[in-house]
Amino acid sequence: MTMIDIEDKPSSLWRDAWRRLKRNKLAVAGLAIIAALVIVSVFGPWLSPYDFLSQNLDLRNQPPSSQHWLGTDDLGRDVMSRLIYGARTAFMVAVGVTIIAVLIGVILGAIAGFYGGWFDRFVMWFTDITMSVPQLLLVVVINASLKQPISLWMEARYMETLNPIYRNTQIVDFVLVFGAMALITWPPYARLVRAQVLSVRQRPYVTAARALGLTNRLILTRYVLPNAMGPLIVAVSAGLGTAMVLESAFSFLGVGVTPPTPSWGNMISDGLRVWTNYPHLLAAPAAVLAVVTVAFNFLGDGLNDALNPKGQK
Amino acid sequence: MFAHILRRLIVWVPSVLLVMLGVYALAFYGAGDPIKLIFLRAPGDVAYDPVKIEAIRAEAGLDRPFLVQFFSYIWNLMQGNFGNSLTSGRSVWAMVSAAAPVSAALGLMTIVVTALVAVPLGMIAGMRQNSRLDYFILGTAVALWAIPAYVAGPLLMVLLLMILPDGAVPYGWGGIFSVKILLPLIVLSFQPIALILRQTRAAVIEVLSEDYVRTARAKGVPEHMVALRHILRPVLTPVVTQLGLIMITIVNGAIFVELVFGLPGLGRLTVQALINNDYPVILAVTLIGSFLVMASNLLVDLLYPLLDPRAADVKGS
Numbered sequence: 246m247t248m249i250d251i252e253d254k255p256s257s258l259w260r261d262a263w264r265r266l267k268r269n270k271l272a273v274a275g276l277a278i279i280a281a282l283v284i285v286s287v288f289g290p291w292l293s294p295y296d297f298l299s300q301n302l303d304l305r306n307q308p309p310s311s312q313h314w315l316g317t318d319d320l321g322r323d324v325m326s327r328l329i330y331g332a333r334t335a336f337m338v339a340v341g342v343t344i345i346a347v348l349i350g351v352i353l354g355a356i357a358g359f360y361g362g363w364f365d366r367f368v369m370w371f372t373d374i375t376m377s378v379p380q381l382l383l384v385v386v387i388n389a390s391l392k393q394p395i396s397l398w399m400e401a402r403y404m405e406t407l408n409p410i411y412r413n414t415q416i417v418d419f420v421l422v423f424g425a426m427a428l429i430t431w432p433p434y435a436r437l438v439r440a441q442v443l444s445v446r447q448r449p450y451v452t453a454a455r456a457l458g459l460t461n462r463l464i465l466t467r468y469v470l471p472n473a474m475g476p477l478i479v480a481v482s483a484g485l486g487t488a489m490v491l492e493s494a495f496s497f498l499g500v501g502v503t504p505p506t507p508s509w510g511n512m513i514s515d516g517l518r519v520w521t522n523y524p525h526l527l528a529a530p531a532a533v534l535a536v537v538t539v540a541f542n543f544l545g546d547g548l549n550d551a552l553n554p555k556g557q558k
Numbered sequence: 559m560f561a562h563i564l565r566r567l568i569v570w571v572p573s574v575l576l577v578m579l580g581v582y583a584l585a586f587y588g589a590g591d592p593i594k595l596i597f598l599r600a601p602g603d604v605a606y607d608p609v610k611i612e613a614i615r616a617e618a619g620l621d622r623p624f625l626v627q628f629f630s631y632i633w634n635l636m637q638g639n640f641g642n643s644l645t646s647g648r649s650v651w652a653m654v655s656a657a658a659p660v661s662a663a664l665g666l667m668t669i670v671v672t673a674l675v676a677v678p679l680g681m682i683a684g685m686r687q688n689s690r691l692d693y694f695i696l697g698t699a700v701a702l703w704a705i706p707a708y709v710a711g712p713l714l715m716v717l718l719l720m721i722l723p724d725g726a727v728p729y730g731w732g733g734i735f736s737v738k739i740l741l742p743l744i745v746l747s748f749q750p751i752a753l754i755l756r757q758t759r760a761a762v763i764e765v766l767s768e769d770y771v772r773t774a775r776a777k778g779v780p781e782h783m784v785a786l787r788h789i790l791r792p793v794l795t796p797v798v799t800q801l802g803l804i805m806i807t808i809v810n811g812a813i814f815v816e817l818v819f820g821l822p823g824l825g826r827l828t829v830q831a832l833i834n835n836d837y838p839v840i841l842a843v844t845l846i847g848s849f850l851v852m853a854s855n856l857l858v859d860l861l862y863p864l865l866d867p868r869a870a871d872v873k874g875s
Contacts (some may be wrong), residue, residue, distance in 0.1 A: 271697070377577075377802065377806075378847075378848045378851065380806070382847045385840060386840060389835060390585055490704075498817075510708075524719060524720075531712050532713070535709050535713070538705060538706070539700065539705065542700050
């Protein structure tokens, strides 16, 4: 394997990784699917043939046709438009949750790894425990217990300010889903960043920086963290996929995004009630979700091989 | 060995207590006043009289400080008393022990199926690394890992519906020897199989580069004997350590599989409790699930020195 000269040309690491990624056909296919998903989520309102809420009670439970490519649901709503809007929901939740979780993970992991000591032991103990509780059950508990206080707080704010934004149940849903999911998905990031920081901390350039009298904060933000980023990017790409699946899982169980906001998860659970008569209502969202999660996994594996050429297991 | 067990337990017990404390605190501060919750469910029976409510509260011991209530909850748990359901009024312990055998049977069979399918396939893939067969097995594993149970289950049902005549698609619970268990079992095994398969494959690839494997091959030992004698054993050690993770995927997966296929197990109990906001049940199921995972992790920790004596030496020194 050819060694890359990182010090001389900082961009060549990424160019090299991109070249390796392009050779991996499955990863490229995954990337294409995810790119399509991003485009669909961003431009959804202009792409969807119908409004996702508009009901046409004359055309209920229609099979796929030229007017409604994927048919209509039990209220006569266009399934394809709902799928497209569901992509927006999934994408928004995945990005939001991952940003919060990565922030918590990077901050805790970096401090724990860099300073060590009791704080390190405490953070690692806490991540171990959080990771050993089944995620779904934890979210169920968080959701069941925080839903009422948050709704009450929102209602109180509404009474105070009369701002209709506080009456928007969609916002309550998103706050809850974001919060609960971020609270269970940060530990892997913290663990990863800590391990990276521990290994980078020993490098000569950190010793040199310390010898020059730089402050700890400067060393951490300027030298240690940037060099610990590679594996974090791999973890984030996998994490986005996981967050998307989690969102649909919670919506499926009825603790995530609630109707009428479409989410692939609640579309599947709606379809499950009528699948013996109208299998397309179940098959469409299930197939889309399956394709997207497989795409995220292929891309994640490909990125892993491309960014860590030596670390092939 | 005894010191090792003791050291593990000293870390384990506080961890379990912390999880219980966290979950209980969420319930205590988040779910709202339990007395009012009960009254909300039985309107009209008793007039809403603050004095009376305070009396009931004192009688139920709900006016005591948080930590006192927490430890009395733990004390009751240890005696098998999980409290009563808010919706049905039945004892949570009775509900759990009615549902647990279904989930336990399904979970145990999943572990058996996983071991029987994933380890041989992972070994084949690893020993033929980068062959077409390897790519096929690995690609399938990635797909199985990525597709959640609530997607795989319904899709399989739709497929079966197109093949089988009406009414012949299995649904519900008929014991572990009924055909009905096949579909849930297959769907629940997907993720554990993918997990163990990839783990086995990685371990095989690592062991293949060991000197003793090369020596065995150089001596002319047939390939299947090399696989059985020299590769299987060292590969099993890292695989067994995944028990905790398998437990998590099974506990998570069972919630969906039981819901999709209509099995009366702990998973369905959880979802029903969630819909009814039946807090004592949610609390009990969460604690049981977490306890199972943490107990499997402890078991792995305790067994590890037996599987790999080097690990005990390093830690002991």
